[in-house]
Amino acid sequence: MDTPNRRSAIGALIAYGLIALIHLIAHAFPVPDAQFTVVRVSQWLLMPTLALLLWLATTNSRLRLTRLVLVALFFSWLGDTMPSWVGGGDASFLTMVGFFLLAQIAYIAAFWPFRERSFLRVNHLALLTYVAAFVILVSICAPGAGDLLIPVLIYGVLLTAMAVLASGLGRIGALGGALFFISDAMIAIRAFAPTSALPTNGVLVMTTYIAAQALLVAAVLQEKGTKV
Secondary structure (H helix, E strand, O other), X not given: OOOOOHHHHHHHHHHHHHHHHHHHHHHHOOOOOHHHHXXXXXXXXXXXXXXXXXXXXXXXXXXXXXXXXXXXXXHHHHHHHHHHHOOXXXXXXXXXXXXXXXXXXXXXXXXXXXXXXXXXHHOHXXXXXXXXXXXXXXXXXXXXXXXXXXXXXXXXXXXXXXXXXXXXXXXXXXXXXXXXXXXXXXXXXXXXXXXXXXXXXXXXXXXXXXXXXXXXXXXXXXXXXXXX
């Protein structure tokens, strides 16, 4: 992280860690009345802080990869915040899915130039593992998805594609993509197969999500010298 804004970037990294810790503690140890506010506000602050870290930790050239990942973080932030303002039920869920779908498209566009180094080209066993995981997830969720099956399928395809392409940024990118897939898979199972024995705890969902986004940004920072 050798940039003119190194100290500010480190500050943003520390802030992200503290906000994440507060958010997870609020999830794990709910306090009546205050819990909703702490959980929501801390979640709303996560992506802006991570985007600030990415912005500060890159050079003034602002490479295509960085710009697109910033767009993905922006849509992720909308996915974190807007569902709280549209009410509950299907409207809230579809709002979240819609914004995260746009985030996945931005991530796919960002990672596409690295496809020759990804599982898509170099590790067909890992690629088949993702395909199998997607098929299994659909088989678990489809019976309870009802009219939401099509948008969920579209989102699932894009999520899987993003996770596979993220591996083009190395092991850190691959882990970030995998954790993103796991986090969203837990959300889908909780929404459409709540009686499943699989874990869908909110702390697990947010832990994997927070780690996934941070790892994807870390992978981008490793590639910041690549002019794509």
